[in-house]
Amino acid sequence: MTSQLIFFPESTDKIISQQPLLTGLINLQLISKKPHSDNHYLPGEHFLSCITFLGCSPSINLQPVKDESHCFISIIKPTQEVVCLGYTQSINPKCPACKKRINNWKTPDWKKAGETCTCDKCQAQTPYTELNWKHECGFAKCGFEINNIYPHEAVPTDTFLENLCQFSNFEWNYAYSNNL
Numbered sequence: 414m415t416s417q418l419i420f421f422p423e424s425t426d427k428i429i430s431q432q433p434l435l436t437g438l439i440n441l442q443l444i445s446k447k448p449h450s451d452n453h454y455l456p457g458e459h460f461l462s463c464i465t466f467l468g469c470s471p472s473i474n475l476q477p478v479k480d481e482s483h484c485f486i487s488i489i490k491p492t493q494e495v496v497c498l499g500y501t502q503s504i505n506p507k508c509p510a511c512k513k514r515i516n517n518w519k520t521p522d523w524k525k526a527g528e529t530c531t532c533d534k535c536q537a538q539t540p541y542t543e544l545n546w547k548h549e550c551g552f553a554k555c556g557f558e559i560n561n562i563y564p565h566e567a568v569p570t571d572t573f574l575e576n577l578c579q580f581s582n583f584e585w586n587y588a589y590s591n592n593l
């Protein structure tokens with residue numbers, strides 16, 4: 414099972430292509446300039462000022478160690494359609510209308526773009542992509558992921574989110590994933 418911290422546009426209609434995203438992340442020094450392997454970037458000089466680990470120190474290797482897993486960053490291949498980029502095993506979305514937790518939200522097609530969720534509390538209908546997922550799920554057409562980060566183990570700094578916005582010209586959101 415892999416655990417990831419995923420970054421994606423706050424608004425599902427926004428898109429950034431791979432090269433400008435890569436250049437932006439290199440300039441912020443979230444990632445090293447040279448890929449370690451194909452679409453596999455090691456943390457850059459400023460990684461720990463972009464991402465805050467909530468324990469004393471990262472429990473994951475930030476550099477490769479033989480026979481152990483390490484932290485690395487990959488660009489998510491952009492798609493034409495909005496897709497579910499990942500989610501945690503403890504997702505429990507909130508209704509944007511009444512702000513309450515939605516019961517029985519999980520339908521067989523919930524990850525498909527265009528599907529609508531009906532709130533059991535207020536009956537509001539909201540596309541799944543627009544529910545308040547509380548960083549437990551992400552829908553988008555593009556983004557990037559930091560691999561081997563466990564849910565809620567680390568959070569992006571406000572400055573990092575602002576810096577992402579600066580080069581892409583749109584707001585970013587993030588979510589954890591450990592379902593795959």
Ligand SMILES: [Zn+2]
Pocket residue numbers: 508509510511512513532533534535536537
């Ligand atoms: Zn509701």
